[in-house]
Amino acid sequence: METQLQQLIEHWPEEALSYRRVGAGEMLFRQGQPANAIYAIRSGSIRMERDLEDGSTVVLHTARAGETFAEAAFNASHYHCNAVAVSDSDVLVLASKVLNGETADLALHKLLNTILANQVRELRTLVSLRDIRGAEDRLLAWIQLQPQTRAGEIVISQTWTVIAQAIGLTRESVYRALSNLVRKRVIERSTAQSDDRTERLRLL
Amino acid sequence: METQLQQLIEHWPEEALSYRRVGAGEMLFRQGQPANAIYAIRSGSIRMERDLEDGSTVVLHTARAGETFAEAAFNASHYHCNAVAVSDSDVLVLASKVLNGETADLALHKLLNTILANQVRELRTLVSLRDIRGAEDRLLAWIQLQPQTRAGEIVISQTWTVIAQAIGLTRESVYRALSNLVRKRVIERSTAQSDDRTERLRLL
């Protein structure tokens, strides 16, 4: 899907593309402002949060490098949440005006559809994963859903800390679950980190 | 969004629409079959599950009445999971062929985009909600995100059992959390069930 995002950017009319840097803590947009763009994060991370009547706020999502957000710009006239940079971030701004009107590009809409449909699929599996109570079972299910190489190995390209967040566990729980799975001979971890940095897993 | 789904169905060419009934346990489609339709559930519920190499299976999602699924039909040539009816179900079949080709309807694609974008938004907030560890905090956050009437009340149209599943808790935990929130005077529950069946909440 990284590839799909690339495609989207390439197909987007140049005149509707721009960059923007936001420092940590800075706001990219605010709740109530007119929504006129979709964003893609090149680096950093952005948190979306909704202000509530009582002054408190609820986090709706935290988008990381490689993700898009504010797709709501399609239908809503204004943003329904604040976008705050968690760390210094570099975002690509895709003006949504090119989507409206009779002359809008059909191919662009199709591309957008497939990207969104994929995202829906990923998110649903993420939610389902989190329905698995046990840490071991949850982690194992996640592992089993990762793509395998022809050699039957699974390449772990993120840090376990990040994976832990994704599947809704603390990193400690994940490490413990990993240890247990190895001890029970369910998986094997590539202790061989000779030259490359990436870890490899094998299901037994 | 129920409304949006209605719109989608109305805009869908009649010749590409059909119904299908599946009994509990029956399969709507199988992993590997050519993907040529999107589905909308009218009644019942359908579980999507992926078969793994080792013979086990992972649940990817359980779709309920009012939801659409298999949006992957946009880009994938074949289904990547099985769809099994959990209970007797009645589904609407939207043939995806009308989306391809040069003559495809732009308005239809736009509508699809907004529907998918909304779903992405909802799913992301669902995932974020599940990141909240405490049962009380989680439930409260969910409540605060529900729309309020002008009177400042929140109408609960689902059963708590269903809500519990949605936010990843057992119903017992939800009832306990509700009791606690009431006891702490954070919310008020409408004990007044005089004539209508729906419960009402009020934030204090």
Add this chain to the structure above:
DNA sequence: CGAGGGGTTGAAGATGGTCAAAGGAGGTGG
């Protein structure tokens, strides 16, 4: 070289899950 971050493991405590039990509402069949 010191700081920071990822990785790893241990011990203790908190919290939600599970099991159990019971009341109420609605539906159905005799």
Add this chain to the structure above:
DNA sequence: CCACCTCCTTTGACCATCTTCAACCCCTCG
């Protein structure tokens, strides 16, 4: 109209599990 059944609701008690806190290693980077 009543018996019966199912599902939602509600609360208590106990237990398994995950989180928290803490400490340590190793590596990288400024």
